[in-house]
Amino acid sequence: MLEVGGGVGAIQLELLRAGAARAENVELSRAYETYAVELVQEAGLEGRVERHLLDFASQGDEIQAADVVVLHKVVCCYPDYEALVGAAAVHAKRQLLLTFPRESWWMKLGITAANLIERARRKTFRVYVHSPAAMIAVARSHGLEPTARHRGRLWEFCGLERTAA
Numbered sequence: 459m460l461e462v463g464g465g466v467g468a469i470q471l472e473l474l475r476a477g478a479a480r481a482e483n484v485e486l487s488r489a490y491e492t493y494a495v496e497l498v499q500e501a502g503l504e505g506r507v508e509r510h511l512l513d514f515a516s517q518g519d520e521i522q523a524a525d526v527v528v529l530h531k532v533v534c535c536y537p538d539y540e541a542l543v544g545a546a547a548v549h550a551k552r553q554l555l556l557t558f559p560r561e562s563w564w565m566k567l568g569i570t571a572a573n574l575i576e577r578a579r580r581k582t583f584r585v586y587v588h589s590p591a592a593m594i595a596v597a598r599s600h601g602l603e604p605t606a607r608h609r610g611r612l613w614e615f616c617g618l619e620r621t622a623a
C-alpha cells in the first residue's frame with residue numbers, strides 16, 4: 459500500500475498489522491520523520507515500511523505503483539487536486555481511497571477562517587475545499603470507478619476501484 463501525506467504512518471501500521479505485505483509513505487514535511495521511525499520500531503515492522511520526502515504530485519514518477527493508494531485528509535492540504543489525485547490514480551493498481559472535506563457552506567466558512575489565521579501568523583500553509591465531483595472525475599479519467607461513498611458531517615470518503623481494461 460502507498461499512502462500520500464501519511465504523517466507518522468498510523469494508517470499504514472494498522473494495514474500492516476491487518477495483513478498488508480508492505481507500506482510506503484510519501485510526505486512533504488520532515489516534521490513527522492522522527493516519530494514515524496519510532497512508531498515503526500515499536501511495532502516491530504522495520505523493513506516493511508519505506509518513507510519518502512517529496513512532492514508526490516510533481517515527483518510521483520519516483521514512486522512505484524501499489525495495489526492500494528490512500529489519500530486520507532490530504533487533498534485538502536494541496537492546491538492542485540488534479541495533479542495530486544491524478545498521480546494517485548496512476549499509482550493505484552487496484553484501489554484509490556480518498557477522504558476529503560465535505561463540500562458545505564460550514565466547511566468553507568471554517569476553512570476560510572483557518573486560512574485567515576494562517577495568513578495572520580504569516581504562514582504559507584492553506585487548506586482547500588475541492589469539488590468532490592471534480593476529484594472523482596480525475597480518478598475516473600484514469601480508469602477508476604467509485605465503489606463506496608460515505609458522507610459525514612465534516613469529512614467525505616470515496617473508495618474507487620480499477621475497472622477492467
